[in-house]
Amino acid sequence: MSDVDLTATADEGLVRPNLQRQMFEGRAIKNNLLTVLTWIIAILAAIPLISVIYMLLMRGGTRLFGAGFVEVLTALPPAGFEMGGGIGPAIVGTLTMVAIATLISVPFGIMAAIYLAILGPTSKLATISRFLAKVLTGFPSILAGVFVYAVMVVNFGYSPWAGGIALSVLMLPTVVLAAEEAIAQVPQRMKDAAFGIGCTRTQVIWKVVLPTGLPGILTGVMLAIAGAAGESAPLLFTALFSNYYIESLSAANNPTASLSILIYNFSGMPFENQIELAWTASLVLVLIVLVFNILARLFGQPKV
């Protein structure tokens, strides 16, 4: 028997509870006020982002989505009072240096993550590296540029390699931490299954752990790429800038264009054409970052 007799009738003295919503009760008023407040705050938080994108689309979109978009995306930047021109070298330069940074940071990052997550998760080396990786995620990006300047540029001059290495310093901690988490999330029972069937530890890592953790690893890599593509400070010291397409991957005296430095250079010029191109380059950069962010979300989705 329960405490409440559900079959009781009114004449037994049981008051029927009122379950209807009371609009002007203190509790309800507070609830509604807070709901409205969170809405307003959420909209306020979105205003800067939306206005930036709006401005980019308005001012950069005319050239990018106009008739001359092929020229804008491929031509060399204009000089002085020249009309037309484009941001081709900067797009290629940014993509090249991001590719170099990815090629360096991904293998190192994943190997480090395997060590952190599987081989020695509690070792002193792992504890220290994990802490340093977390510190590095907040590393001022300009210092990465200064570091590579001191190590490479002083000896060999500006090059896409110097730029790529500076970016890889910034990408590495993101890749390491995301990959470690993805690898650590592979269930122990899946590893047990692989050991139980007669895998060596190397085979367990290559055949089971990495394929299972791949979506998470790729998400981390894409976010790191998106972050690196938009960096300007580290490139200022390492790749400098160039008005021409990179002709070789030489690591000596080979200054390379990038979107972020082009934006910086052109936005300060007294020419309408250059300022317009700076807006266009900004929009292209945001679109590149957006593409990698979308890829990160796609890879992150579990597929069963």
Place this chain on the structure above:
Amino acid sequence: MSAAAQTVATDTAEFIAEPYQPEGDTVIDCDVKKIFYGDFLAVRDSVVPVEKNKITAFIGPSGCGKSTVLRSLNRMNDLIPVFRFEGTVNYHGQDIYAPNVDPVVVRRYIGMVFQQPNPFSMSIYDNVAFGLKLNKFKGNYDEKVQKALERAALWKEVKDKLKNSGLSLSGGQQQRLCIARAIATEPDVLLMDEPCSALDPIATRQVEELMLELRERFTVGLVTHNMQQATRVGDTTAFFSVDISKGGRTGYLVEMGPTKQVFEDPQQDLTKEYVRGEFS
């Protein structure tokens, strides 16, 4: 059994079960002296022979070390860094704990099915073919995969969706997939660590029927919480108990014999109480 070995709860710390002498051939002669996790003595003094083409059931209350002993039989416990084994496990006359033995090779002959179904996140076909690829099998994969799935009583249900993920199957199907994966490489012995504890009664019945068929080809070691399961499929039963008299929780073998005898005419008081359900 001598009268001196008859136990009361207080002197279990000294008790050592009389070794079971099987009539047929044994595949694994397991003689555990001591198993430690760090300083913790988990299991002591248990002799468990596993007979060829029979199902040896390991029963006992929680924490009695039955899983620990089973997982020692193919060196799965080596993956736990603090694990230490004292004793011998003779597999066809070779001690698998000898220093020159490679545990990876041991596990290819002595396969394992786990408590939780644990298919890899790859297709059903690749799950079964995984062990074959590992052993660099050269031959007809399709045929081998089909045979393993048929033996695991799963072929009819999955033959049209071999490309689907193994994780898309139901719990019972996943467990049969894991059994197919384990038997695809034709191991000599199959160790099953509570293979039905995550399954519903229908799936349990299917897996039990499967075990009885597998017995024809393989030797099976089975840990189970379910005493009815031990009586249904076990040929031999080893009953473990846990000794808490010294403040620790050390498991040990109490009695081992043909299943019928252990359940209907147990020699030890502890076994009697347990099989009657007087404690658990």
